[in-house]
Amino acid sequence: MNHRNDFPILEQTVNNRPLVYFDNAATTQKPQVVIDALTNYYQTINSNIHRGVHHLSQLATEQFEVARRTVQQFINAPDANEVIFTRGATEAINLVASSFSQRFLQTGDEIVITEMEHHANIVPWQIACERHGAKLRIVPFNETGILQIEKLDELISTKTRIIAVCHVSNSLGTVNPIKEIITKAHAHNIPVLIDGAQAVSHIPVDVQELDCDFYCFSGHKMYAPMGIGILYGKRKWLEEMPPYQGGGEMIRTVTFEKTTYNDIPFKFEAGTPAVGDVIGLKTAIDYVNQIGIENISTQEQELLRYGTEQLKTIDGLRIYGEAPHKSSIISFNINNLHPFDIGTLIDQMGIAVRTGHHCTQPIMDHYGIPGTIRASFAFYNEKEEIDRMVEAVKKAQLMLQ
Numbered sequence: 001m002n003h004r005n006d007f008p009i010l011e012q013t014v015n016n017r018p019l020v021y022f023d024n025a026a027t028t029q030k031p032q033v034v035i036d037a038l039t040n041y042y043q044t045i046n047s048n049i050h051r052g053v054h055h056l057s058q059l060a061t062e063q064f065e066v067a068r069r070t071v072q073q074f075i076n077a078p079d080a081n082e083v084i085f086t087r088g089a090t091e092a093i094n095l096v097a098s099s100f101s102q103r104f105l106q107t108g109d110e111i112v113i114t115e116m117e118h119h120a121n122i123v124p125w126q127i128a129c130e131r132h133g134a135k136l137r138i139v140p141f142n143e144t145g146i147l148q149i150e151k152l153d154e155l156i157s158t159k160t161r162i163i164a165v166c167h168v169s170n171s172l173g174t175v176n177p178i179k180e181i182i183t184k185a186h187a188h189n190i191p192v193l194i195d196g197a198q199a200v201s202h203i204p205v206d207v208q209e210l211d212c213d214f215y216c217f218s219g220h221k222m223y224a225p226m227g228i229g230i231l232y233g234k235r236k237w238l239e240e241m242p243p244y245q246g247g248g249e250m251i252r253t254v255t256f257e258k259t260t261y262n263d264i265p266f267k268f269e270a271g272t273p274a275v276g277d278v279i280g281l282k283t284a285i286d287y288v289n290q291i292g293i294e295n296i297s298t299q300e301q302e303l304l305r306y307g308t309e310q311l312k313t314i315d316g317l318r319i320y321g322e323a324p325h326k327s328s329i330i331s332f333n334i335n336n337l338h339p340f341d342i343g344t345l346i347d348q349m350g351i352a353v354r355t356g357h358h359c360t361q362p363i364m365d366h367y368g369i370p371g372t373i374r375a376s377f378a379f380y381n382e383k384e385e386i387d388r389m390v391e392a393v394k395k396a397q398l399m400l401q
C-alpha cells in the first residue's frame with residue numbers, strides 16, 4: 001500500500017532534507033483529491049446554500065446534504081439529521097457543554113471527565129460548571145497511561161449529569177475502553193460524550209454499536225480541510241437542547257416578540273456554513289473508505305510497533321503512554337533534555353514532530369514534566385522515515401549532552 005504520492009506536500013524538502021512529517025495528530029496532510037474538490041467547488045458551484053432557488057445554490061445545497069449523508073454512513077449514525085456540521089471537535093464539544101448544560105445542569109451537579117483529556121474536553125466543561133454551579137470529577141490514569149475505569153464506580157453518583165471522555169488520547173495514544181464506559185454510564189442513565197478527534201482517522205467508529213450519546217471530531221485530522229468538524233448527537237438530546245448560536249438558518253420564524261427555531265440539524269447550524277470544506281470532508285471520507293480504514297490501521301500499527309522498538313534503542317529515552325491498545329502516537333523524552341531543544345534540532349534535519357504539552361497539561365503534571373516530543377504517524381509514513389528520525393534524535397542528543 002503506497003499512497004504517499006497522493007499527498008503533494010510530502011514531496012518537498014525542509015532545511016534541504018526531504019520532509020519527514022510526523023505531526024499527524026496535530027493535523028494530517030491533504031490528498032490531491034481533497035485539494036481538487038475544494039478548487040472545483042470554488043471554480044464551479046460556489047454559492048450560498050439552502051436559501052437560493054438558483055442553479056448554483058441548488059447544486060451546492062445538494063452536495064452539502066450528500067456530504068452529511070456520507071458522514072452519517074461513515075460513523076453509522078441512524079439519521080443524517082443527527083449529524084451537525086461545526087468548525088471542529090472543539091466547537092462540537094463547546095456546543096454540547098453549553099447547550100446540554102443550559103438545559104440539564106444545576107447547582108451541585110457533577111460532570112465526569114478524565115485526566116487524559118485534551119483541553120478542548122476540559123475547559124468547556126469547566127466553563128459550564130462555573131456558569132451552573134456544578135463540579136468536575138476526574139477519572140485518573142495509571143503510570144502506563146491506562147484509564148483506571150474501576151474508579152468510575154466511585155465517581156459516578158446521583159449528581160452525575162454527563163460523562164465526557166476521549167476515544168484516543170492525543171498525548172499518550174491510549175485507546176480507551178469507551179464501550180465499557182458507556183455501558184456503565186447508561187446503567188445509571190447518564191449520557192456520554194466521546195471526543196473522537198484522534199480516533200476517526202485510525203479506527204472504525206460505529207456510533208450505534210457504541211451507543212454513545214454524542215461523538216465529536218475534526219475533519220482536518222482525517223485528511224479533510226481545516227475549519228470543518230462534526231457533532232453527532234442522539235436526536236432525543238439534540239431536540240431537548242437549546243440552540244448554541246443564533247442567526248440565519250437556525251430559525252423557523254422571527255418576529256421581535258418571539259422567534260421559533262428550525263429542526264435539527266439546522267437548529268445548531270447558525271449562519272453560512274463552510275460549504276467548500278464540507279464537500280472537502282466528504283471527499284476525504286470517500287478517500288479513506290477507498291483505502292479502507294482497516295488497511296490504514298494495519299499500516300499505522302506496524303509503524304507504531306517499529307517506531308517504539310527503534311526509539312527504545314536510544315539511551316535514556318522514556319516513552320509516556322504504553323497501553324497495549326494504542327494508536328500511532330509516541331510521546332517521549334530523553335533524560336532531562338528539554339523536548340523543545342530536541343524538536344528544534346531535528347527540525348533542522350527536516351523532521352517535523354510536535355513538542356510541548358499538546359494541550360494536555362494535566363497529563364504533563366501527572367508525570368511532572370514540562371512536555372514531551374510527540375511523533376504521530378499516518379498511513380502514508382514509512383519505516384525509513386522512522387530511521388531518519390531516530391538518527392536525528394541521536395544526533396540532537398549528542399549535541400545537547
Ligand SMILES: Cc1ncc(COP(=O)(O)O)c(C=O)c1O
Pocket residue numbers: 025026087088089090091118120121166168169170195197198218220
Ligand atoms: C483528543 C483531541 N480532542 C480535541 C481536539 C481539538 O480539535 P480541534 O482543534 O480540531 O478542534 C484535539 C486536537 O488536537 C484532540 O487531539
